[in-house]
Amino acid sequence: MENLLKAKIKQAVEVLYNCSVAEELIQIQETRKDFSGDFTLVVFPLLRFSKNTPENTGETIGSYIVDKFPAISGFNVIKGFLNLEISNLWWKEYFTDLAGSKSLFEKCRVEKPETILVEYSSPNTNKPLHLGHIRNNLLGYSLYRILSVCGHSVIKTNIVNDRGIHICKSMIAWQRFGNGETPQSTGIKGDHLVGKYYVIFEREYRLQAAVLVQQGMDVAKAKNEAPLMAETREMLLKWEAGDPEVYNLWKMMNSWVYAGFDETYDKLGVDFDKIYYESDTYKLGKEIVLTALENNVLYKNADSSIWADLTSDGLDQKLLLRSDGTAVYMTQDLGTAVDRYREYKFDKNIYVVGNEQNYHFQVLRTILKRMGYDWAEGLIHFSYGMVELPEGRMKSREGTIVDADDLISEMQETARDVSLELGKLADFSDVEKEEIFRKIGLGALKYYILKVDPRKNMTFNPAESIDFNGNTGPFIQYTYARIKSVFRKAEQLGIKEEINSLSEAKVGVKEIEIVKLLRRFPETVSASAAGYSPALIANYCYELAREYNQFYHDFSILGETDQSIRNFRLILSRVTSEVIYNGMWLLGIEMPERM
RNA sequence: GGACCUGUAGCUUAAUUGGAUAGAGCAUCUGGCUACGGACCAGAAGGUUGGGGGUUCGAGUCCCUCCAGGUUCACCA
Incomplete structure (x- = not known):
């Protein structure tokens, strides 16, 4: 419609003012709700052609369009805005097409599909997942679905930080203080057990350093020379050298962690096509660095550490290999990127990583380009904001880290409490009920996180997140469940859809209002793909649900005596439920048939 | 100190990328079921978009400058 209007307006200006107009000057937008009309032309940019006041120009163009374009039923001009009214018949015909279309995503398909890797999650194997990872996983997974329905070939990847000094810390602590504990022997989930030893390491290490400081050593030196830290460094060297004992311990503890992660991913409803391990890719990284050194892209320090000098790009010196040769x-990020390109020849490699690493990715891309990898252009850092608590940042030192597993079960608990109190599920079995509680609890959590602009820091308010009223996931699920309830009733009454006669129904403004909203779905999906923002879809779903709820409240569907209107409303409800279902599906949120 | 980011109602947030009178939810107050589901709907109140200047027909959005907060510049990841 917009394109048609643009063409007509272009024609109008040519005929009326005898000038040809550039496409960008014709600005069409949907009319704001407080004004009457459907589409609005901003006339200011056209004044240079009309050489007249905004009002007169609007009037002149408006009359011309109404005259030449039957779908336009009227117009009004307010200040410099020409509001065009589309005939109800056009909307009803539009809706007829929509109701009969096979896929809601047809209009989202891009002309040139790309191969896109989306990396998300990226956990360290020394700690369980927390609230920050949840935002990361939800964003990454949703982005995967959004890009996929737009026609791209998307590969979900995860890079597991399974090596490095931090892993050795958990290992050392387990060796020293673990007494052979395992997930089996303790009943503790594997990732939590390993995390426990990471915490123990930090505690003991801090104690050792404090003792040294008390003996008169300065703080930096004490941190460096504390025996636990020395052992850890030694272990990393052994690990890189392939020492069998260290290697086996590492394998065992990592396998515990993976089992734990898999459980959490499963609960969150996310998965991956290809998992990379840094223990594999760091070697390639080292090779690349050494080659670049030979090619004089990098330089070697007197202590034989290897660096990139990025000062000419406005960045700093960057260490790439330590003086002891370890990575x-x-x-490893250099290695991973090259590895991926060799395997997939991607057009884009999207890193879903927090904004605290903005500098890191700037450096990564710069170094790869200097090394001659032109495809580094396609590395995109999808930089999302931190999740904070009402009290401020989560701090492990203060024990304010919100654990992912705990949070998921708490949301489910709350869903159970609320549902049981409302008591609408009496005729369900316990298993069925739990499934519904799960959908609601997770729906609330996911929606709460995904509705905010990913680039912004967000506050996670526990009290607010379990609210199921207003702009929340359960509100949208509830709207969906109500529509489903209407369908069940319709079936009982033997009422069927008649898709042929839709445009004859004498429906009111509210129905048309919803049709207008439904029309925005594909463009919202496209915009969220282009801007990497699931939040646009979340807010759209909410708006649609709110609009539909008003309609549902004010009008009867099955009780309507005019059959053509009843039929229109029934199909309108069906399409609305489909759009809500698919929109929420893009966010990874499941919809219960009843709740 | 250098670089980057953020600042919108008491709180959480939106604003079609420069368009009209800044839109919602929570909390507060008031009202609404003989109905297809009240996890709903309607109404009230709440704003100098951190301050100031500039560009423009038009600025929450772009530029400059202050103020406040955050991130980063590790032989950490």
């Missing part, structure tokens, strides 16, 4: 984080 750092950046080294």
Whole structure:
């Protein structure tokens, strides 16, 4: 419709003012709700052609369009805005097409599909997942679905930080203080057990350093020379050298962690097509660094550490190999990127990583480009904001980290409490009920996190997150469940859809209002793909649900005596439920048939 | 100190990328079921978009400058 209007307006300006107009000057937008009309032309940019006041120009163009374009039933001009009214018949015909279309995503397909890797989650194997990871996983997974329905070929990847000094810390602590504990012997989930030893390491290490400081050593030196830290460094060297004892311990503890992660991913409803391990990719990283050193892209320090000098790009010096030859984080990221490109020849490699690493990715891309990898252009850092608590940032030192597993079960508990209190599920079995509680609890959590602009820091307010009223996941699920309830009733009454006669129904403004909203779905999906923002879809779903609820409240569907209107409303409800279902599906949120 | 980011009602947030009178939810107050589901709907109140300047027909959005907060610049990841 917009394109048609643009063409007509272009024609109008040519005929009326004898000038040809550039496409960008014709600005069409949906009319704001407080004004009458459907589409609005901003006339200011056209004044240079009309050489007249905004009002007169609007009037002139408006009359021309109404005259030449039967779908336009009227217009009004307010200040510099020409509001065009589309005939109800056009909307009803539009809706007829929509109701009969096979896929809601047809209009989202891009012309040139790309191969896109989406990396998300990226856990360290020394701690369980927390609230920050939840935002990461939900964003990554939703992005995967959004890009996929737009026609791209998307590969979900995860890079597991399974090596490095931090892993050795848990290992050392377990060796020293673990007494052979295992997930089996303790009944503790594997990732939580390993996390426990990471915490123990930090505690003991801090104690040792404090003792040294008390003996008169300065703080930096004490931190460096505490025996636990020395052992850890030694273990990392052994690990890189392939020492069998260290290697086996590492394998065992990592396997515990993976079992734990898999459980959490499963609960969250996310998965991966390809998992990379840094223990595999860091070697390639080292090779690449050494090759680049030979090619004089990098330089070697007197202590034989290897660096990139990025000062000419406005960045700093960056260490790529330590003086003892071991790899750092950046080294393995270089290796991973090259590895991935060799395997997939991706057009884009999207890293879903927090905004605290903005600098890291700037450096990564710069170094790869200097090394001559032109495809580094396609590395995209999808930089999302931190999740904070009402009291401020989560701090492990203060024990304010919100654990992912705990949070998921708490949300489910709350869903159970609320549902049981409302008592609408009496005729369900316990298993069925639990499934509904799960959908509601997770729906609330996911929606709460995904509705905010990913780029912004967000506050996670526990009290607010378990609210199921207003702009929440359960509100949207509830709207869906109500529509389903209407269908069940319709079936009982033997009322069937008649898709042929939709445009004859004498429906009111509210129905048309919803049709207008439904029309925005594909463009919302496209916009969320282009802007990497699931939040746009979340807010759209809410708006649609709210609009539908008003309609549902004010009008009867099955009780309507005019059959053509009843039929229109029934199909309107069906399409609305489909759009809500699919929109929420893009966010990874499941919809219960009843709740 | 350098670089980057953020600031919208008491709180959580939106704003079609420069368009009209800044839109919602929570909390507060008031009202609404003989109905297809009240996890709903309607109404009230709440704003100098951190301050100031500039560009523009038009600025929450772009530029400058202050103020406040955050992130980062590790032989951590």
